[in-house]
Amino acid sequence: MSKRPTINDVARLSGVSKKTVSRVINDSPNVTQDTRMKVQAIIEQLDYAPDPQARGLAFRRSFLIGLVYDNPNALYISDIQAGILRACRGTGYELIMHPASFSDQRLVEDVQQFIQRARLDGIILLSPISQLGKLARNLKRQHCPYVRISPKKIDSWRNVVVSNDRSGASLMTDYLIGLGHREISFVLGPASNLSSQEKFAGFCEAMQQHRIPVRKRLLVQGANTFASGELAGSQVLGRAVPPTAIFASNDMMALGVLKTAQMMGVDVPRALSVAGYDDSAHASLVWPDLTTVNQSVEYMGDLAAQKLMSQLATREGAVPAATSRVQPQLVIRHSTVAI
Amino acid sequence: MSKRPTINDVARLSGVSKKTVSRVINDSPNVTQDTRMKVQAIIEQLDYAPDPQARGLAFRRSFLIGLVYDNPNALYISDIQAGILRACRGTGYELIMHPASFSDQRLVEDVQQFIQRARLDGIILLSPISQLGKLARNLKRQHCPYVRISPKKIDSWRNVVVSNDRSGASLMTDYLIGLGHREISFVLGPASNLSSQEKFAGFCEAMQQHRIPVRKRLLVQGANTFASGELAGSQVLGRAVPPTAIFASNDMMALGVLKTAQMMGVDVPRALSVAGYDDSAHASLVWPDLTTVNQSVEYMGDLAAQKLMSQLATREGAVPAATSRVQPQLVIRHSTVAI
DNA sequence: GCACCTCTTGACACCGGTGTCACCTTCGAT
DNA sequence: ATCGAAGGTGACACCGGTGTCAAGAGGTGC
Numbered sequence: 001m002s003k004r005p006t007i008n009d010v011a012r013l014s015g016v017s018k019k020t021v022s023r024v025i026n027d028s029p030n031v032t033q034d035t036r037m038k039v040q041a042i043i044e045q046l047d048y049a050p051d052p053q054a055r056g057l058a059f060r061r062s063f064l065i066g067l068v069y070d071n072p073n074a075l076y077i078s079d080i081q082a083g084i085l086r087a088c089r090g091t092g093y094e095l096i097m098h099p100a101s102f103s104d105q106r107l108v109e110d111v112q113q114f115i116q117r118a119r120l121d122g123i124i125l126l127s128p129i130s131q132l133g134k135l136a137r138n139l140k141r142q143h144c145p146y147v148r149i150s151p152k153k154i155d156s157w158r159n160v161v162v163s164n165d166r167s168g169a170s171l172m173t174d175y176l177i178g179l180g181h182r183e184i185s186f187v188l189g190p191a192s193n194l195s196s197q198e199k200f201a202g203f204c205e206a207m208q209q210h211r212i213p214v215r216k217r218l219l220v221q222g223a224n225t226f227a228s229g230e231l232a233g234s235q236v237l238g239r240a241v242p243p244t245a246i247f248a249s250n251d252m253m254a255l256g257v258l259k260t261a262q263m264m265g266v267d268v269p270r271a272l273s274v275a276g277y278d279d280s281a282h283a284s285l286v287w288p289d290l291t292t293v294n295q296s297v298e299y300m301g302d303l304a305a306q307k308l309m310s311q312l313a314t315r316e317g318a319v320p321a322a323t324s325r326v327q328p329q330l331v332i333r334h335s336t337v338a339i
Numbered sequence: 340m341s342k343r344p345t346i347n348d349v350a351r352l353s354g355v356s357k358k359t360v361s362r363v364i365n366d367s368p369n370v371t372q373d374t375r376m377k378v379q380a381i382i383e384q385l386d387y388a389p390d391p392q393a394r395g396l397a398f399r400r401s402f403l404i405g406l407v408y409d410n411p412n413a414l415y416i417s418d419i420q421a422g423i424l425r426a427c428r429g430t431g432y433e434l435i436m437h438p439a440s441f442s443d444q445r446l447v448e449d450v451q452q453f454i455q456r457a458r459l460d461g462i463i464l465l466s467p468i469s470q471l472g473k474l475a476r477n478l479k480r481q482h483c484p485y486v487r488i489s490p491k492k493i494d495s496w497r498n499v500v501v502s503n504d505r506s507g508a509s510l511m512t513d514y515l516i517g518l519g520h521r522e523i524s525f526v527l528g529p530a531s532n533l534s535s536q537e538k539f540a541g542f543c544e545a546m547q548q549h550r551i552p553v554r555k556r557l558l559v560q561g562a563n564t565f566a567s568g569e570l571a572g573s574q575v576l577g578r579a580v581p582p583t584a585i586f587a588s589n590d591m592m593a594l595g596v597l598k599t600a601q602m603m604g605v606d607v608p609r610a611l612s613v614a615g616y617d618d619s620a621h622a623s624l625v626w627p628d629l630t631t632v633n634q635s636v637e638y639m640g641d642l643a644a645q646k647l648m649s650q651l652a653t654r655e656g657a658v659p660a661a662t663s664r665v666q667p668q669l670v671i672r673h674s675t676v677a678i
Numbered sequence: 679g680c681a682c683c684t685c686t687t688g689a690c691a692c693c694g695g696t697g698t699c700a701c702c703t704t705c706g707a708t
Numbered sequence: 709a710t711c712g713a714a715g716g717t718g719a720c721a722c723c724g725g726t727g728t729c730a731a732g733a734g735g736t737g738c
Contacts, residue, residue, distance in 0.1 A: 004455065006694060017718045022696060030716055049456050053395045054694035057723050062392060071421075074620060078413040085438060094457060096433050099424060116343065117388050118433060226624055252624070259626040281413060285565055285591070286625050287598035345724060356688045361726060369686060393724035396693050 005046040014042040025050055052092070062119040063093050065308055068111055069126035070102040072224070073252070075281050076297055080126060080149065083301025093309060096120070102128050108138050115144055122146060122308045124301075131193070145311045147304045152194050159311070160323040161304045163295040165195045168328035169202030169249070172275055172293055175330055176245050177210050179338040181273060185218040185243035187232045187253050193224075199249045199277065218243055222253045229256020237264055237272075244272065244339055251276035251283050251292055258286060258335065273336035288334035295328040344385040353381040364389055391431070401458040402432050404647055407450055408465035409441040411563070412591070414619050415636055419465060419488065422640025432648060435459070441467050447477050454483055461485060461647045463640075466534070484650045486643045491533045498650070499662045500643045502634040504534045507667035508541030508588070511614055511632055514669055515584050516549050518677040520612060524557040524582035526571045526592050532563075538588045538616065557582055561592045568595020576603055576611075583612065583678055590615035590622045590631055597625060597674065612675035627673035634667040 007025075011018040016035060023031050024039040042048075056062045067084060069077050084095055098114050100107055107129075115123060122145035129135065131152035139146045147159045176184055186203050189196030207214050220235055222228040229248055233256060236243060248254040254276030261268050268274055269288055276283060279294035303324050346364075350357040355374060362370050363378040381387075395401045406423060408416050423434050437453045439446055446468075454462060461484035468474065470491035478485045486498045515523055525542050528535030546553050559574055561567040568587055572595060575582060587593035593615030600607050607613055608627055615622060618633035642663050 008694080018694085019696080019718060020716085023717090026696085030714095032716065035716080047455075049452075051396070051458055051694055052456070053392045053401060053458060054723090055696080056392045057390070057396055057725085058694080058696040060696095060723070074414050074417040078417045081436065082410075082438065085436060094435050096435070097420065097424060099421065113388075116386075117391070119390055119392060255624045259624075259628075262626045282621055282624050285594045285598075285621050287601040289598075347724080357724085358688060358726080359686085362687090365726085369684095371686065374686080390724055393693090394726080396695085397724080397726040399693070399726095 004051075005048045007048075007050065010039065010042050010046060010048050013046070014039045052094075056119075061121050061312075064096055064118055064120050065093055065305065066096050066098050066114060066118065066120045066123040067126065068098045068100050068114070068123055068129050070100060070129055072128065073280070076278075077126065079297035080301035080304075083298035083303070084124065084305040086298070087302045087305035087309070091309060093121075093305075095305075100129060102132075107132070108135050111135060112138065112142070115142075120144075121312050124149065124304050124308060125151075127151070127195070128193070145308060147308045147311075149300055149304050150195055152192070158322065159307065161300050161307065161326065162323065163195075163300065163326045163328055165198035165295075165328070166202035166205070168277065168293040168295060168330075169199040169247075170206040171202075171328070171330050172247060172277070172291075173203050173206035174210075175291075175332070176247060176273065176275060176336065177206065177212065179245075179273065179336060181243075181245040181339060182212055183218065183241070183243040183245070184212075185220065185236045185246045186214075187220045187222045187229065187236075187246065187248035187257065189222060189224045189249040189253075191221075196224075196249055203247065222248065224250050224252060226252045226256045226259075229253030230260045231256070233257035233260030234264075237261060237266060242272070245275065245336065246272065247275045247277075249277050251278040251280045251290060254290055254292070254335075255282060255286060258290070269335050269337040273339075275336055279331050283331075284333065291333045291336040292331050293328045294331045296326060300326050343390075344387045346387075346389065349378065349381050349385060349387050352385070353378045391433075395458075400460050400651075403435050403457055403459050404432055404644070405435050405437050405453060405457065405459045405462040406465065407437045407439050407453070407462055407468050409439060409468055411467065412619070414621070415617075416465065418636035419640035419643075422637035422642070423463065423644040425637070426641045426644035426648070430648060432460075432644075434644075439468060441471075446471070447474050450474060451477065451481070454481075459483075460651050463488065463643050463647060464490075466490070467532070470532070484647060486647045486650075488639055488643050489534055491531070497661065498646065500639050500646065500665065501662065502534075502639065502665045502667055504537035504634075504667070505541035505544070507616065507632040507634060507669075508538040508586075509545040510541075510667070510669050511586060511616070511630075512542045512545035513549075514630075514671070515586060515612065515614065515675065516545065516551065518584075518612065518675060520582075520584040520678060521551055522557065522580070522582040522584070523551075524559065524575045524585045525553075526559045526561045526568065526575075526585065526587035526596065528561060528563045528588040528592075530560075535563075535588055542586065561587065563589050563591060565591045565595045565598075568592030569599045570595070572596035572599030573603075576600060576605060581605075581611070584614065584675065585611065586614045586616075588616050590617040590619045590629060593629055593631070593674075594621060594625060597629070608674050608676040612678075614675055618670050622670075623672065630672045630675040631670050632667045633670045635665060639665050 007018045007021050010021045021039055024036050125148045127150035130148035149161045188200055204214050220232040222232045246257050254274055258274050266272050276290045276292040279292045283290035283292045346357045346360050349360045360378055363375050464487045466489035469487035488500045527539055543553050559571040561571050585596050597613050605611050615629045615631040618631045622629035622631045
């Protein structure tokens with residue numbers, strides 16, 4: 001690669017000191033409009049861009065943010081990532097990915113190392129990693145700025161981006177009831193998960209609002225996996241009085257239910273409506289395509305990155321932003337019909 | 340964050356100059372075993388790690404590699420990314436993602452900017468971006484090291500990682516023929532795509548080997564999308580004599596075919612076998628789950644990163660490695676049966 | 679004992695930016 | 709006319725590493 005222009009080249013050509021060029025680059029005040037324009041002209045002419053490494057070194061900032069995730073679902077991560085990248089565009093920040101293992105004993109240490117080695121300015125924690133209180137406490141102690149997406153508890157009401165899962169589940173339940181369903185089976189996600197709890201709460205709220213009892217025999221415990229959805233399906237559909245609708249707390253499980261139903265010869269949606277939650281890319285690739293809830297994961301990533309960057313900007317007297325709650329939306333497809 | 344140890348701290352504590360510490364860090368020769376061990380002990384004790392920014396600045400390298408991709412399929416990208424990250428672990432290299440638009444007129448310029456701004460050491464181009472000769476030529480001209488994954492043409496037979504698509508398609512075709520299928524419909528990918536051409540070639544090879552004619556009426560043009568698969572399905576299944584098997588050149592189209600078949604009431608797999616290509620995560624989430632070809636995308640990412648890094652290591656008299664051809668494998672599930 | 683060579687080490691400049699502070703203008707107030 | 713304050717600018721040190729080169733230590737051949 002031919003060698004790039006440096007700040008010295010710009011300084012020489014525009015007849016000012018490199019410090020003044022630096023001022024122009026950083027939009028510092030106290031530069032004459034005249035000087036500023038002259039320098040900017042040279043910058044454009046040379047197609048000069050400051051070296052992020054040198055900048056980082058001098059600023060004592062790296063302009064790097066890390067994303068720590070376990071891999072429950074590639075699509076989820078890829079959406080989050082797309083959102084973060086969108087937010088980073090043009091800000092000078094870059095994203096560095098760090099896959100980690102939720103169950104690894106050395107996770108805290110591992111993340112610590114990651115931050116130190118790469119000299120990250122801040123990090124974003126994705127669910128389920130974001131649910132580890134130990135990790136969050138460690139980061140706080142190190143004064144490392146971080147934002148959590150869908151954590152387990154919203155203890156501090158700060159530095160957190162969540163989807164309003166309660167509202168989403170309630171929306172879906174309302175819709176199913178509106179279609180005439182009364183015997184609605186609900187497949188729960190893992191209890192350790194705030195999302196799962198909230199979704200269940202939303203389901204119950206909507207049922208109660210319509211004065212429909214939430215029957216224990218229609219509740220099944222799942223684990224947010226495809227296989228657990230299959231299992232849940234076979235449990236519920238084997239009953240003497242099967243439900244007319246099954247609402248699973250995520251798409252993976254809904255797809256598992258759908259598979260079981262199809263294997264058992266149950267006609268979806270005519271004999272059974274199936275609904276999911278996430279609007280993952282899978283949902284529209286099956287037949288019948290899945291009615292689900294879209295939680296605009298990409299937007300959550302975007303939001304998280306913005307939150308983090310605004311914290312980094314006001315580094316010192318940093319006032320962590322309040323929790324952002326993203327509003328989910330119903331996506332109606334063909335796996336649910338009126339009875 | 341409490342301030343990290345610098346090379347000066349290590350130097351002071353171990354009673355040597357920082358240059359000697361630097362030698363130890365970089366495994367330079369000409370350091371006494373004694374000194375080396377003394378310094379290493381201090382490094383461990385302080386948990387010191389050199390600042391990548393400062394290192395990069397002095398080395399005139401950034402230890403960053405870029406991944407440029409368009410977004411045809413989130414799962415594909417996420418697998419590639421996982422492979423690259425795996426290869427990067429422990430090497431000091433970090434990955435920076437750069438989503439781009441294949442059809443954007445300013446793509447070459449955009450990538451150029453990306454490289455300059457981030458001072459990347461090298462980049463990996465993902466299909467379909469890797470298929471742009473213009474971009475590759477530009478990079479070569481700039482002497483920017485790059486590796487292409489699944490490019491359009493393997494012109495130089497260098498710096499390329501591809502899957503042996505011909506062999507994969509041939510494997511699948513053999514298998515279908517072995518099940519007794521003779522009327523096999525093939526859904527082609529976009530013709531501009533080397534992969535698509537190779538898959539078709541593999542299909543033809545296997546058919547010819549078994550002396551089964553490749554009939555024009557059983558070939559359908561697709562676009563690698565779900566929708567084009569649906570369309571292909573309806574075209575082929577509407578015929579007077581429908582095929583007993585449909586082999587689509589990717590999973591997305593196979594899923595589209597599957598959907599159409601199910602909507603038309605065709606019993607898959609009893610009345611129709613459906614096969615895909617990619618072994619994407621979607622493939623095992625539908626019922627019947629898809630027989631497909633696994634091309635170990637993650638491994639390809641790993642390989643590409645290794646290729647790139649070895650090029651970067653021997654920066655000067657760089658001998659680009661020969662093309663790597665990854666061998667795909669048949670994944671048999673329930674969407675195909677013998678007749 | 680001396681010249682010569684190799685191995686080990688450190689002083690110093692440098693990579694490409696920014697922070698600090700002192701200097702010089704310019705301008706309004708007295 | 710004089711003074712002070714504010715605005716604009718540059719010299720210089722510094723961020724945390726590495727390259728260069730020269731100096732000192734230790735060994736060898738004569």
